[in-house]
Amino acid sequence: MSTNSQRSGSQPAEQFTWAGMYARSAAEPKGLGRGKRGRYDFAVAYPDPGSLPLAGLLDGLKQAMDDEGGDLSLYANPQGYTPLREFVAAKLQRDRAINVTADDIILADGSSQPIHMVAETLLDPGDVVLTEDFVYAGTLNTLRRFRADLRGVATDEEGMIPAAIEEAITTASAEGKKPKFIYTVPTFQNPQGWTMTLPRRKALVALSQQYDVPILEDDCYVDLRYEGNDVTSLHSLDETGRVLYVASFSKIIAPGMRLGYLTGPRQFLEHAIGAKSGGSVNTFASWAVHRFSTTHLYSHIEEINDIQKDRRDAILDALDENFSGSGATWSRPQGGLFIWLQLPEHADLAAVRDDILEEYDVGYLPGPNFAPDGVSGKNCARLCFGYNQPDEIKEGIRRLATAFRAKGLIP
Template sequence: MSTNSQRSGGEPAAQFTWAGMYARNAAEPKGLGQGKRGRYDFAVAYPDPGSLPLAGLLDGLKQAMDDEGGDLSLYANPQGYTPLREFVAAKLQRDRAINVTADDIILADGSSQPIHMVAETLLDPGDVVLTEDFVYAGTLNTLRRFNADLRGVATDEEGMIPAAIEEAIRTASAEGKRPKMIYTVPTFQNPQGWTMTLARRKALVALSQQYDVPILEDDCYVDLRYEGTDIPSLHSLDETGRVLYVASFSKIIAPGMRLGYLTGPRPFLERAIGAKSGGSVNTFASWAVHRFSTTHLYSHIEEINDIQQDRRDAILDALDENFSGSGATWSRPEGGLFIWLQLPEHVDLVAVRDDILEEYDVGYLPGPNFAPDGVSGANCARLCFGYNQPEEIKEGIRRLASAFRAKGLIT
């Protein structure tokens, strides 16, 4: 009797060698599984497990199973579960003045998948993409998979600087490479924490129109506002079809639901849907999110914002207490989950990261993770305040300051 590992002649087959089989554009190897996490974990944007609406999601799911459980035998609409798209369209109209219907929405696996679809739909190797000088690493990695020529644009606490955007467009155009898009996280920016002002948004849209460079607006933190007033979406400021918009349920319900969405002009969506892998979107998750959202989403957002505001206040207090006069500066976000900590130029926070995790149990992500060139910003770190309790946040920041002092990085 032959086994899988034997040739028909009875000789055992050699182990297969994958090296040499990979596509030219295959991803570089990456460790499997998740790395070590600190007890004081400022590294990753997790919500507090205690704030997840588990009972509400379960009730919603049960109700949907009773109502339409038999539909699980179907492959759902390629754009995703229609009632959830209707909810998203109503939410976008209500909250972001984006006038769309369910037909203008594609639901997908978080907002990561729509970003991937946009990249696949627009980018040829070498195409220029402009983005913020430090921006969400997941998108940078996706854009790199399509061999984009990534160029960071200078920002300040009001967002991307219009003169710098214009200069970057002109420089690229002079090289014969009109940028394919501008990717921005304008609200509670990841990792820098600022929110682009209305004047800057208008200037960005005007530049997009003047130079014919579309915008990809990533608005996944917009609901997490703890103070101040909402600022109109870029999409609502443009009536010419140049702005694509993605957002997600990850930050307002849970990343584990893997549900997000894309909207844009229909001709674009008709191309982008072809870049969506995996058939429709998980109906099970869509049911839970839909039933929960139509009844409880807005009150849930208020609850989580109270929790997150306490954490934001705790981290700002702790930074004031432990870092004042040290040569460090940090952002003061009105919402979202991130603080951007900047140390003096010569400091290297990449070199000490693993030691600090090991010795002090504190995690952070250094600046180069968020840099379009992959190397700038070694003196910066992103601190997420979503996961730990306020008292733990204070202890974590106290430890971080001790670690930096012990290593001679701050005074």
């Protein structure tokens, strides 16, 4: 009730209703606020708070303010801060064998905005997009926002299975719906943890070229390698301009900086930048990340990988100790932030998730969150190991096993 209505004693004004006003293409409603986080939080891929390079970022920002502070009076280049784009181009050439220039880079808000830009640029309602059988939930939500027809492709520990990719392409094409693109997280896949092998990458690129279906390569976790050898990017294996590439500073500096990037053929980027809302990325964040990255990024990656390897090892040890003989299986990734846990087929981890969070203070995300059909994988869960200390990880996994046994999901 307004103050004027209260003072006059009049009846409150009838409130306008927004029902019936929403566009047919409007996003599905979501509750406001944030739900409870477990003390033992395996649900979200947060990094270790103690590993954030706060002093280095602040020093970099101070230096940039001294050097370029007056430029805050200007609206920045929509593609983003040029020196940071130059750094990204050099990093891609060094680390991923991707030969591009700063003009071929668009900086954006994390990796989510570039993926949104790709979807808005390419998708009409009903267009088929192929993904892994379980894949990053944020991208699935974006693709659903544009009413894509999502079709999961079978995978194993080496990545997407070439025969399954080809079958999915030919099936959709026979329906008159040739896939618009293939979305993949080929390195330390979210949520399954595997890394696509070089032969599988070559096979995927060959199928892309044979059937004229582009690829969207999401390489956000590639720097988080704890063991084994790097595998070159899909982008580097394609010389035809069919591969779009996105990555991010979120997991190697801080998610809260909200900085990622997109590269691809310029003819595509010229369309995609038109779908980029809000102009340039935040100048403060760009300055800080650029100054820090040019002098400290690679040593910082080594430091955080040592931390995360200890946590990866802690969660694997705890799973061995608490789940052996239960019928459960789990991935053993060489990097990244995710363990993919699979219980016997009868288990429904989605049904008990909220109860376990409330009763045992342990959080996880169930398999259907990552399924293109939204229902598969009820006996699966993604466990993130980046946030909690190793002793907390071990206690959290002990509690999770206790909870699953109490719910009758494992013996």
